[in-house]
Amino acid sequence: MKRFSPARAATATAVVLATSGGLLGAAVSTASAAVTCTSPVFKRQFFANTAFSGTPKKTDCDSAIDQNWGTGAPASGLPSNNFGVRWSVTRDFGSGGPFTFTASSRDGIRVYLDGVRKVDLWKNVSSTVSRTVNLTVPAGRHSLRIDFVNWTGSANVTFAYAPRTSATVDKVKPLTPGGAALTYSTTTHKAKLSWTRSPEMDLAGYRVYRRVSGGSYPAQPLATTTSASTSWTDTPPKDGKAYFYEVRAYDKAGNASTGTADKGVTTVDLTGPAAPTGLRGATDFDGAHLTWSSVVDAVRHEVVREDPRTGDQAVVATDLHGTAYHDREHMTGVYQVRGIDAAGNPGALSDAVTLDGTDTVAPAAPSALRASARPGVVHTTFRAPLNPVLEEIDNGAKGLLYRTEGTGAAARTVAVDCDVEDGDPVTGASHTVDRDEVVFQCADRTRAEDTTYTYTARIEDGSGNASAPSAPVTLLSTDRTAPAPLTGLTATPRDNGVELRWDTPPEDDIDRYRIRRGITGSDGSTTWQDVTCTVMYETPHARLCPDLPDGQTVTYTVRAEDHFGNMIPLDDARLPRATTTERVVTPGEPVVDRSGPVSAGPRTSTTPLAPVWFCSGVDECAGITGYRVSRWTGGGWQSLGTAPGGVQGWIRHEDPYQLPHTVNWYRVVAVRADGTELPAVHTSVIRHDVV
Known part of the structure; x- marks a missing residue:
């Protein structure tokens, strides 16, 4: 709420929130005037005594308790x-x-919750006194009452209540x-x-689930x-199945409510089955034999053949x-199969298999076998010519991997199951x-830790003909x-x-770099936190750590982490550190981030972002007809035009001249219908563009 100076207090006009939610411009000064304030706006009563006795001299509505009347009277009478x-x-x-x-x-203030006193500062004082109380509020509706008295001298009072969101x-x-x-x-x-909007004061938003x-x-x-949303629109699969939804509220501390009762719908079925997998074929004197894996939702199948001649x-x-x-x-041909569901929807055709008669020629040995150890797995790749191997794959060929442990008479070789995470083990390798x-x-994924292995690969065609092994590769698994x-x-x-740089490390298995920033306080202690920085100049050894340059002295450390998660500990004395003092990049006037109902803050991006600010309070925002926006040029403020007012929420204004690689400061002045201006608020966009 806007504060009144002592000189203006006697003539200030009260703003009263009526039951319809509108603002009344005339002051309510008689005891008989009925004033209703819509929660959570406070009803405020002025008494010409410190016992709160008799009829109030004035009653109005107050959205925030934050007044400084100085040595003057707070209202007429x-x-x-x-x-x-x-x-x-x-x-x-x-x-x-x-x-x-x-x-x-x-001087004195007392705060009551449901009639129980929670704050008691009741004394004639010559300077402002303060108190902060942490307490638990039960669920549901509760009343707040704040009593303030001024005995002598200057008068000021503030009170606020907010949920603890840690x-x-x-x-x-x-x-x-x-x-x-x-x-x-x-x-x-x-x-x-x-769903309906939740009354939670610390609500962060809602989560929608589907099963x-x-x-x-x-x-x-x-x-x-x-937190402002009350609906979500989804496009569930069009497969004729029943789907259920629920919504859960969650607060700023991460607590989530129980889900709402299931709400279900059965969708229209317009989706055919997935393409069958595992199509295999073979030929003999009696024709072509095909087999494939079953497909969910398919009640029958059909087979398509392409004549290899025509x-x-x-x-x-x-x-x-x-x-x-x-x-x-037929004994030859290109075959595919597809499933058809109960609604008659045909599915996609499977991969093709080509049958061209008896095959007795083994494929060529694969080349370029590569192996690399990662946590829990050894990844391998090997290569073969596209022609004729791709056709062999269509006829059932597969790549096989073998693992040998030990040497000489103690050596033991096994075929590797290529992936055992999802479903049954797969012996054959996947391909692209x-x-x-x-x-x-x-x-x-079946190898042991801290073991030396030698790998080889083969290609086996659909008739069981296996190639010679590839050249071997040996490595340690951990x-x-x-x-x-x-x-x-x-x-x-x-x-x-702040731009960070370091030398190229000697290791070739670096997975990432962990960066921490330390800020030294006035007591000499340093507070450390992990920070996310942007890769610069397409090199992994330079980072831009975006921040609002405010002259802080900061210290950075960087640690290299390999694919196994190995990195030196934070208490290692060898850990490198670099300290610098940030630049000061501010406009030529005091930076204010809140003025009455209008508030703003910094934004960070690698791309242009429009400056934004927020107007809170439906009635306060309705009285603002527009916003004058300007950008700091280093020597003054350059007007960017105006943005419309009148609504509560986020307001944005595009800046086609936003400067990259720097901090763009913006000045926003709210203008009321009568032409009065609120004090300026400032927002900024930190552009951490990199080359």
Whole structure:
């Protein structure tokens, strides 16, 4: 709320929040005037005594308790000494939890929650006294009353209450969102889940979850919304299955409510089964034999054959209820299979298999076998010519990996299951095409730690003909040695942060660099925190750590971490450090980030960001007709035009001339309908563009 100077206090006009939510410009000065203030706005009463007796001299509404009346009277008809002011409100605290009450006054202030005194500073003082109280507020609606008296001298008073949002303090779950409802359109195939807004004061947002019938809700939400959202629109799979939704509220401490009751919908089925996998073929004197893996939702299959001589395709089998087919009419051809679901939707065709008669020629040995150790796995790749290996793959060929442990008579060789994380072990390697080569990949997850292995690879065609082995590769499966401390670390201040550089490390298995920043306080202690910085100049040995340059002295450390997570400890004396003092990049006037209902703050990005600010309080914001926006040029403020007002929420204004590689300061002045201006607030955009 705007503070009044002593000279203006006697003529200040009260703003009263009426029951309709509008603002009344005329002061309410009679005891008979009925004043209703919409929660959480306070009802304020002025008394010409310190006992709060008799009829109030004035009653109005106050959105925030923050007044400094100096030595003057707070309102017409009141004395400059020995007066009292009472604020009261009843509001919904949602699930309640830990709160902080903060009070300051000169002279006396008392704060009551549901009639119970929580703050008691009741003494005629010559300077402002303050008190902060941490307490737990029960769930539901509760009343607040704040009594202030001035006996003699200057008068000022502030009071605020806010939830404590630290995860170590707040363990109270938000209330479950109410009013959950779900609609589904068979035309657009969209499902809309809606709910009512939660009364929680520390609400961070909502999480929407979806599960298929018979399944469980996943750990990760389908969507996360803001605290202002009351709906989410989803497009569930068009597969004729039943899907259920729930929404959960979560607060700033990370506590989540229980989910709303399931809301379900059965979708339109327009999706055919997935393409069958594992199509294999062989030929003999009796024709072509095909087999494939079963596909979920397929109630029958059909087989498509392409004539290798003419290229013509034809369906050679329909209404197959198994996963095998014997084509007695042909011994060669290019075959594919697809599934059809109960609604008659055809699925995608499988990969093709080409049958060209008996195959007795072994493939050529693969080349370029590579192996690299990573935590829990050894990754291998090997290569073969695209022609004819890709055709061999279509006829059932596969890449095989072998692992040998030990030497001489003690050597033991086994075939490697290429991946055992998802489903059954797969002996054959997966493959991709890289220009004129087929690249096979095989992940060995069954190897032991700290063991030396020798790997070889082969290609086996669909007839079981195996190639000669590739050239061997030997390696140790585990690395437990941390990279050496980095050298040459420097920290250079820039207009948009601090640039770090260091020498190229000797190791070739560096996975990432861990950066920490330390800020030294006035007591000489240093507070450290992990920071995320941007790679510069396409080199892994330079970073830009974006920050608002405010003249702080900062210290940086950088540690190299390899793929196994090895890195030197933080207490290692060899850990490099670089200290620098940030530049000071501020406009030529005091920086203010809040003025009445308008607030702003810094933003950080590698791309242009529009300056933004926030207007809080529906009625306060409605009285603002526009905002004058300007950018600091180093020698003054350059106007960027105006932005419309009148609404509560975030307001943005595009700046086509925003400067890269620096901090862009913006000045925002709110203008009321009568032409008066609020004090300027400032926001900034830290552009950490790098070359």
